[in-house]
Amino acid sequence: MTLFVNSAVIAAPRERVFDYVAERENEREWNPDCKSVEKLSDGPIGVGSRWRAQWKGSPLVEVE
Secondary structure, three states: OOOOOOOOOOOOOOHHHHHHHHHHEEEEEEOEEEEEEOOOOOOOOOOOOOOEEOOOOOOOEEEE
């Protein structure tokens, strides 16, 4: 398993930031290296939610 860690300072309430970042599809809006993101699991986002994603220079991967 590969673990990636990023950090940033954002002038917004943490709950609003969490909701935005938890929705993986939003990564295309702020990460220029994100080529594609597709939600694979049904229902609301939570433990076990899965996406298929690809970033520049990476293979297509599943993210949970």
